[in-house]
Amino acid sequence: MPNSIPNIAPGAGLDQGRFSTCAFHAVATVLDETLSLRYNIGLDREAVITHLEDQIMMPNDGFNGAMVEDVISQINAKNKRGTPQHAKFRCKNKGEKYCVTVQANEVTFEKLYQIMGEVSGVSSCVAVIKTDNAGHERHAVAVFGRAPRKTEFVLKARNSWGTKSPLLDVSESNFVAAYMLEPTLHFIIDAEQNRQDPPPETKDWSVLHRKVEDVTSRIDPTPLGQFVENYSLEYNKCLYTGRLGPNGYPEGLGSLTDSVYGRVYEGKWASGKMNGHVQETRPDGHVLTFNWKNHDRDGWGEVHNTNSGVKMWGTWKDDNINTP
Numbered sequence: 001m002p003n004s005i006p007n008i009a010p011g012a013g014l015d016q017g018r019f020s021t022c023a024f025h026a027v028a029t030v031l032d033e034t035l036s037l038r039y040n041i042g043l044d045r046e047a048v049i050t051h052l053e054d055q056i057m058m059p060n061d062g063f064n065g066a067m068v069e070d071v072i073s074q075i076n077a078k079n080k081r082g083t084p085q086h087a088k089f090r091c092k093n094k095g096e097k098y099c100v101t102v103q104a105n106e107v108t109f110e111k112l113y114q115i116m117g118e119v120s121g122v123s124s125c126v127a128v129i130k131t132d133n134a135g136h137e138r139h140a141v142a143v144f145g146r147a148p149r150k151t152e153f154v155l156k157a158r159n160s161w162g163t164k165s166p167l168l169d170v171s172e173s174n175f176v177a178a179y180m181l182e183p184t185l186h187f188i189i190d191a192e193q194n195r196q197d198p199p200p201e202t203k204d205w206s207v208l209h210r211k212v213e214d215v216t217s218r219i220d221p222t223p224l225g226q227f228v229e230n231y232s233l234e235y236n237k238c239l240y241t242g243r244l245g246p247n248g249y250p251e252g253l254g255s256l257t258d259s260v261y262g263r264v265y266e267g268k269w270a271s272g273k274m275n276g277h278v279q280e281t282r283p284d285g286h287v288l289t290f291n292w293k294n295h296d297r298d299g300w301g302e303v304h305n306t307n308s309g310v311k312m313w314g315t316w317k318d319d320n321i322n323t324p
Contacts, residue, residue: 021049021052021053021066021160022139022140022141022160023066023067023068023071023126023140024048024049024052024053024056024066024071025045025140025142025160026068026126026140026141026142027048027052027068027071027072027075027102027126027140027181028043028048028052029045029123029142029158030123030124030125030126030142030181031043031100031102031183032045032048032123033122033123033124034122034181034182034183035098035100035185037122037202037204037205037208038183038185038201038202038205039185039199039200039202039205040199040202041092041098041185041199042091042092043089043090043091043092043098044089044090044091045092047089047090051078051088052066052071052074052075055074055078056070056071056074068104068126068140068177069179072104072179072181075088075100075101075102076101076102088100094191095191096189096190096191097188098185098188099185099186099187099188100183100184100185100186101184102184103181103183103184104179104180104181104182105179105180105182105216106177106178106179107178107179107180107216108178109153109170109172109178110252110253110268112125112127112143112170112178112180113146113153113155113253114253114276114277115180115212115215115216116143116144116145116155117146117266117267117277118211118212118215118289119208119211119212120144120145120146121145122144122208123142123144123157123158124144124180124181124208124212125142125143125181126140126141126142126143126179126181127140127141127142127143127155127157127175127176127177127179128140128176128177128178129141129168129174129175130174130175130176131174139168141157141158141159141160141168142157142158143155143156143157143170143178144158147169153171153172154169154170154171155169155170156168156169156170157169157170180212180216182209186198214277214291214300215277228240228242228243228244229241231244233250233256237259238256238257238259239257239259240254240255240256240257241254241255241256242254242255242256242269245271245272249269249271249272250269251269251271251272252268253267253268253269254266254267254268254269261282261283262282262283263280263281263282263283264280264281265279265280266278266279266281267279267292273292273294273295274292274295275293275294275295276291276292277289277290277291277292278290278292284307285306286303286304286305287303287306288301288302288303288304289302289304290302290316296316297316298316298317299315299316300313300314300315300316301313301314301315
């Protein structure tokens with residue numbers, strides 16, 4: 001499973017032109033990449049977009065864009081589990097059609113930023129952002145990872161403006177809404193019109209699904225205060241980038257660098273303590289991803305030795321390993 005932001009965005013040539021079809025393009029991109037990860041199959045994105053245009057745009061005079069929720073509802077209504085005519089999505093390079101339904105879960109920017117720290121590289125979310133374009137003040141994009149740190153937390157997304165701006169930033173300042181999409185393939189209709197069962201799910205999908213569920217199931221504190229960069233915390237001699245609470249302690253999303261041991265902690269904070277999903281990166285190549293509670297590891301966690309590639313999983317309680 002990809003773990004870094006790619007230099008070239010797949011599907012960068014998709015171009016909505018002057019039509020308000022960004023939601024169709026973003027949904028098609030996410031479905032293609034997540035179905036590829038889950039079942040090792042690919043969609044004909046252009047055919048999916050055309051299908052959505054025929055079902056949503058063409059019947060509506062004066063069409064001026066579609067809500068992401070409406071696009072998902074239309075997909076689920078047309079791709080019902082049942083007879084071959086319910087298989088509406090074409091395969092990328094074979095004469096097959098797929099019957100697919102989609103579960104959409106709305107997430108906050110904070111949740112999405114945490115998720116993309118775990119599953120970066122795969123477009124798994126449609127985000128709606130604000131733009132300065134007259135007549136197109138809301139725009140849908142396919143989010144696939146985090147961007148290098150700037151003056152605020154930023155995510156990267158695949159766009160639908162052709163070769164012009166194939167990637168766009170999603171930040172707290174332009175964020176409107178986001179939906180994690182989980183497509184399910186119910187059956188396949190092959191070139192001879194025979195019905196086939198879907199292929200087995202991949203291990204990479206199982207890992208991604210578990211990590212997304214782990215992040216989205218948590219109740220996180222609401223961030224407060226101002227955003228600071230490389231702020232010196234006098235009480236522990238560390239540098240902190242993120243939000244500060246009214247008491248001057250880290251609150252919400254943030255990244256802390258331990259100047260003594262060189263360790264970097266990135267994730268959720270509450271009253272200066274790690275609370276929630278936190279990733280710890282050590283100079284020796286170990287990356288530890290855990291749920292924390294009041295500065296102690298508590299819950300499911302993963303230890304990854306990036307030098308050897310070895311990974312270990314387990315659950316922790318009160319900073320001690322509970323079940324390896």
